[in-house]
Amino acid sequence: MTVRGVLKTLSPLFACIGLLCVWQIASLRLDTESSPTALEAIKAIPSILGDKGSLLNILDSIRRMAIGLVLAVMFAIPLGLLMGRIKAVAAFFNPLMMIIYPVPKAALMPIIMLWMGVGDVSKILVIFLGVSLPIIYHAFQGSKAVEEKMLWSGAAMGMSAPMRMLRIVLPAALPEILTGCRTGLVLALITMITSEMIARQSGAGNILFNSLDMAQYDTVFAMILIIGAMGIVFDAAFEKLRLSLVRWSQPRDDMPLSFT
Amino acid sequence: MQVVSLRSDAHTDAEPVSGRKSSGVDSAAAMIEIDHVSQRFQTSGKQSHLALSDINLTIEDGAFVSILGPSGCGKSTLLYIVGGFVQPTDGVAKVKGKAITGPGPDRGPVFQEFALFPWKNVLGNVMYGLRQQGVKRAEAEARGRKLLEMVGLKGYENFYPKELSGGMKQRVAIARTLAYDPAVLLMDEPFGALDAHTRTRLQNDLLDIWDRQRKTVLFVTHSVEEAVYLSDKVIVMSRSPGSIKQIVDIDLPRPRKRADLLLDARFQKYIVDIEKMIDDGGKDHL
Amino acid sequence: MTQTRINSVLLGITPIVLFIALWQSLISFGFAPTSLLPPPGAVFGKLAKDFFNGDFLHDIAATLIRLFAGFGIAVVVGVFIGLAAAVSPAINAVVKPLVRVLAPIPKIALYPALLLILGFDHASKITLVTADALFPILLSTYYGASMVEQKLIWSAMAAGTPRWQILFKVVLPAAMPSILTGCRIGLVISCIVVFLAEMITSTDGLGHMLVQAARTFQTVDMFVPLIMISMLGLILNSLLHWLRSYLLRGFPEV
Numbered sequence: 029m030t031v032r033g034v035l036k037t038l039s040p041l042f043a044c045i046g047l048l049c050v051w052q053i054a055s056l057r058l059d060t061e062s063s064p065t066a067l068e069a070i071k072a073i074p075s076i077l078g079d080k081g082s083l084l085n086i087l088d089s090i091r092r093m094a095i096g097l098v099l100a101v102m103f104a105i106p107l108g109l110l111m112g113r114i115k116a117v118a119a120f121f122n123p124l125m126m127i128i129y130p131v132p133k134a135a136l137m138p139i140i141m142l143w144m145g146v147g148d149v150s151k152i153l154v155i156f157l158g159v160s161l162p163i164i165y166h167a168f169q170g171s172k173a174v175e176e177k178m179l180w181s182g183a184a185m186g187m188s189a190p191m192r193m194l195r196i197v198l199p200a201a202l203p204e205i206l207t208g209c210r211t212g213l214v215l216a217l218i219t220m221i222t223s224e225m226i227a228r229q230s231g232a233g234n235i236l237f238n239s240l241d242m243a244q245y246d247t248v249f250a251m252i253l254i255i256g257a258m259g260i261v262f263d264a265a266f267e268k269l270r271l272s273l274v275r276w277s278q279p280r281d282d283m284p285l286s287f288t
Numbered sequence: 289m290q291v292v293s294l295r296s297d298a299h300t301d302a303e304p305v306s307g308r309k310s311s312g313v314d315s316a317a318a319m320i321e322i323d324h325v326s327q328r329f330q331t332s333g334k335q336s337h338l339a340l341s342d343i344n345l346t347i348e349d350g351a352f353v354s355i356l357g358p359s360g361c362g363k364s365t366l367l368y369i370v371g372g373f374v375q376p377t378d379g380v381a382k383v384k385g386k387a388i389t390g391p392g393p394d395r396g397p398v399f400q401e402f403a404l405f406p407w408k409n410v411l412g413n414v415m416y417g418l419r420q421q422g423v424k425r426a427e428a429e430a431r432g433r434k435l436l437e438m439v440g441l442k443g444y445e446n447f448y449p450k451e452l453s454g455g456m457k458q459r460v461a462i463a464r465t466l467a468y469d470p471a472v473l474l475m476d477e478p479f480g481a482l483d484a485h486t487r488t489r490l491q492n493d494l495l496d497i498w499d500r501q502r503k504t505v506l507f508v509t510h511s512v513e514e515a516v517y518l519s520d521k522v523i524v525m526s527r528s529p530g531s532i533k534q535i536v537d538i539d540l541p542r543p544r545k546r547a548d549l550l551l552d553a554r555f556q557k558y559i560v561d562i563e564k565m566i567d568d569g570g571k572d573h574l
Numbered sequence: 575m576t577q578t579r580i581n582s583v584l585l586g587i588t589p590i591v592l593f594i595a596l597w598q599s600l601i602s603f604g605f606a607p608t609s610l611l612p613p614p615g616a617v618f619g620k621l622a623k624d625f626f627n628g629d630f631l632h633d634i635a636a637t638l639i640r641l642f643a644g645f646g647i648a649v650v651v652g653v654f655i656g657l658a659a660a661v662s663p664a665i666n667a668v669v670k671p672l673v674r675v676l677a678p679i680p681k682i683a684l685y686p687a688l689l690l691i692l693g694f695d696h697a698s699k700i701t702l703v704t705a706d707a708l709f710p711i712l713l714s715t716y717y718g719a720s721m722v723e724q725k726l727i728w729s730a731m732a733a734g735t736p737r738w739q740i741l742f743k744v745v746l747p748a749a750m751p752s753i754l755t756g757c758r759i760g761l762v763i764s765c766i767v768v769f770l771a772e773m774i775t776s777t778d779g780l781g782h783m784l785v786q787a788a789r790t791f792q793t794v795d796m797f798v799p800l801i802m803i804s805m806l807g808l809i810l811n812s813l814l815h816w817l818r819s820y821l822l823r824g825f826p827e828v
Contacts, residue, residue: 130807263678
């Protein structure tokens with residue numbers, strides 16, 4: 029690899045270091061108790077991850093997020109594809125989606141908790157609701173844009189309608205679907221943190237706010253770093269997966285696309 | 289990702305060479321001179337591709353010159369160099385004796401893709417260049433309407449480009465370029481995207497306009513017939529590297545009538561000869 | 575309206591009607607006690623009544639102020655940086671890695687830090703809304719501006735447009751469809767985030783109203799702000815849609 033190439037791959041790392049430096053300098057100049065320096069926050073990370081209770085809490089959060097995400101993908105992709113190919117299905121669900129879209133799903137937490145308690149089911153349900161919509165939307169757009177003539181060729185080759193859906197529409201819409209999944213992934217993380225912040229029972233979001241209440245500011249900022257890192261790592265990992273799945277499609281820029 | 293290149297190479301001439309053509313002073317004056325121009329493009333890695341190799345060419349004021357050649361022979365690149373959109377790797381291109389450093393209103397492009405501003409209506413597109421030259425709104429509007437009438441689009445002033453057919457779009461693009469009265473028209477396969485019928489009509493209309501204004505025209509095309517029909521001179525290019533193979537003077541009387549020419553043995557011979565030239569070039573590289 | 579149009583509207587209303595019918599029947603047939611699930615009539619009745627209630631209007635106003643301020647800043651900053659990154663390789667080299675790092679971070683996690691730095695008032699919430707709405711707008715501006723057809727720029731330059739004007743006379747209008755798409759995404763996010771921020775800590779606003787009702791188990795009052803934020807989202811979305819069809823009247827349909 030050339031020097032330029034190395035610099036390019038490492039540039040996000042430089043950006044991280046740069047941001048931490050800015051933080052360090054800013055907090056040193058502010059010099060208040062409620063704004064620890066970047067180094068203090070980084071030092072607090074091992075004590076959080078070393079503590080068995082917090083670590084289990086964070087892993088629990090990730091587990092719930094993964095379940096919610098997988099369920100949403102399984103539900104949203106078929107629905108989106110059907111909406112894109114069958115006009116009546118789209119006309120049926122579109123207005124409902126428009127109404128649900130601006131409702132913050134994590135805000136349903138208090139109501140869902142009322143019905144289902146504070147356990148895993150409520151939290152997974154909220155993540156599922158939050159993630160489904162963007163995936164449905166992108167699968168819908170992707171399958172709507174599938175070239176009609178490709179389907180004609182498929183029909184001419186004797187493919188049945190369900191077969192055409194699976195063999196033509198799904199792969200053709202895959203780049204768009206994966207864009208939706210990437211959005212869904214980031215949203216899942218957001219919904220997870222927020223619902224835990226609101227429920228204040230367990231999980232990463234709960235640690236974050238409990239430490240804020242108890243004025244453990246090092247922990248607050250360390251948790252922010254941990255959650256931020258989770259976002260970046262999940263996103264990068266998914267991007268790797270996405271690129272390997274849709275190598276054939278038009279190369280996109282390496283900046284992440286939309287998030288919702 | 290391609291970063292938008294605003295510096296289409298050097299700065300725009302703050303003081304463009306006067307757009308008026310010096311008619312009658314010296315009819316054989318050189319309008320465009322291309323002097324040892326080469327263009328090398330970086331392809332992937334350290335490879336590079338010689339798109340144009342040592343081109344020398346002089347185009348007289350008021351001449352209609354076509355550039356013809358197989359795809360990849362660099363004919364559009366040559367046009368872009370004259371437009372000032374691309375800087376040659378070597379050599380110099382001049383317009384009216386001044387070296388070209390960037391685009392300017394003395395050289396008006398017309399592209400195959402029309403490149404109309406979608407956010408402006410037809411009249412707005414035509415007025416754009418005039419407003420840019422500092423012409424007052426009322427006057428620009430009057431001149432724009434006149435130009436649209438000339439290209440046969442009276443009544444379409446308030447339409448948006450998306451509402452027009454391909455042929456009409458290209459008429460708007462031609463009017464937009466004529467509006468700022470460039471001395472040279474640079475036409476990059478302008479009728480390539482149009483159907484045969486529309487193409488013929490636009491060719492005739494272009495000849496009409498040219499007969500009246502006698503601007504210098506540099507016309508890139510794939511079509512031998514189109515080149516012979518329109519031009520005083522046809523420059524035949526070959527590829528790898530892109531170079532001038534032959535320059536053919538088209539000695540046919542003007543004004544030209546398509547119906548007469550199609551039956552004219554000289555016209556037919558020009559076409560056959562030039563097609564042979566291009567074909568020979570093709571064999572070398574297959 | 576054509577017959578097909580009417581049919582699709584009818585189809586669209588069906589699930590909403592069914593949803594409300596299901597909701598009502600859950601109560602009517604005794605599956606859910608009204609303390610857990612208030613009847614739809616009660617919720618919409620309360621919503622209508624609340625419109626004459628000063629406190630409710632104050633809550634809506636507080637939410638809207640934060641939403642508009644945060645979204646407005648995000649539009650200005652996002653479009654500016656997005657354009658700059660598209661036209662300047664130097665700015666691009668700085669912005670790109672920063673965006674790659676900052677965009678996937680769940681911004682809501684920054685909220686505690688914003689509270690500590692900016693306090694519990696408007697500023698922290700507005701900043702959070704801006705942080706969340708910024709990236710979709712920035713990115714779609716960047717994409718739109720990078721995709722501008724080179725020949726549009728050439729045409730304008732040949733017509734005598736100076737280089738510094740190209741940005742505003744060609745790149746910005748040509749990127750407008752993409753920018754507005756980014757704004758629509760950013761607007762929905764703004765609606766969601768402002769509400770969540772108010773739920774987490776606030777003394778007014780629709781989100782606060784929901785939390786307040788949840789603490790006192792006033793189930794009817796829990797539904798009212800949720801329906802309100804959904805309505806606000808719909809209204810703002812259709813305003814943006816209207817603006818879009820005006821600004822993009824010349825552009826071909828996507």
